[in-house]
Amino acid sequence: MIIGVHHLAISTPDIDRFVDYYHRMFGFEQVGGGGWEPGNDRIDRMVGLPASSARYAMIRLSTLHIEVFEYTAPRGHAVHPRMCDHGLTHLCLYTNDIEADYQRLAAQGMAFNCPPGGSGATRATYGQDCDGNTVELLQIVDDACGFAYPG
Structure with missing residues (x-):
C-alpha cells in the first residue's frame, strides 16, 4: 500500500x-x-x-x-518547462509568513515573477532557483480551504 x-x-x-x-x-x-x-x-x-x-x-x-x-x-541539458507544458512544472514550498520569506529570498538574489498575492484562502508567488527551476512559495491563510498544510 x-x-x-x-x-x-x-x-x-x-x-x-x-x-x-x-x-x-x-x-x-x-x-x-x-x-x-x-x-x-x-x-x-x-x-x-x-x-x-x-x-x-x-x-x-x-x-x-x-x-x-x-x-x-551522459551530460544533461537545461529544461525549463512553462507552466502550461506537460510534466512537472514547479516545486511548492509552504511558508507561514510569505511576505517575510519573499523579502528575504529576493534580498538574497532569488528572482520572482511578481510579489505574493492571491485569493481569500491563499497567498503565493513563483520564482526561480539557481538552475532556473520554478519554486512556488505558498501560505494558506484560511485553514478551512480544504488543502491546509498538515504540519
Whole structure:
C-alpha cells in the first residue's frame, strides 16, 4: 500500500552549488549522498541510460526530501518547462509568513515573477532557483480551504 510521498528528484549541472543554495535559501539539510561510476548495469537499467555515472545528494526540509543528481555521463541539458507544458512544472514550498520569506529570498538574489498575492484562502508567488527551476512559495491563510498544510 502506498502511504505517502518520500522524495522528488532534480538533476543539476552543479550539485555542490545546488545543495548550498537550497540550504542557504530554504533551510534544506543534506542527509545522504553518494554516486556511481560507468558499468553499474543495475542502475543503468533503472535510469534507462547506458554507461551512466553520477553523484547524488539527498536533502531534506521537514518531511520533504529532494534527491539531487549531477550526471557526469551522459551530460544533461537545461529544461525549463512553462507552466502550461506537460510534466512537472514547479516545486511548492509552504511558508507561514510569505511576505517575510519573499523579502528575504529576493534580498538574497532569488528572482520572482511578481510579489505574493492571491485569493481569500491563499497567498503565493513563483520564482526561480539557481538552475532556473520554478519554486512556488505558498501560505494558506484560511485553514478551512480544504488543502491546509498538515504540519
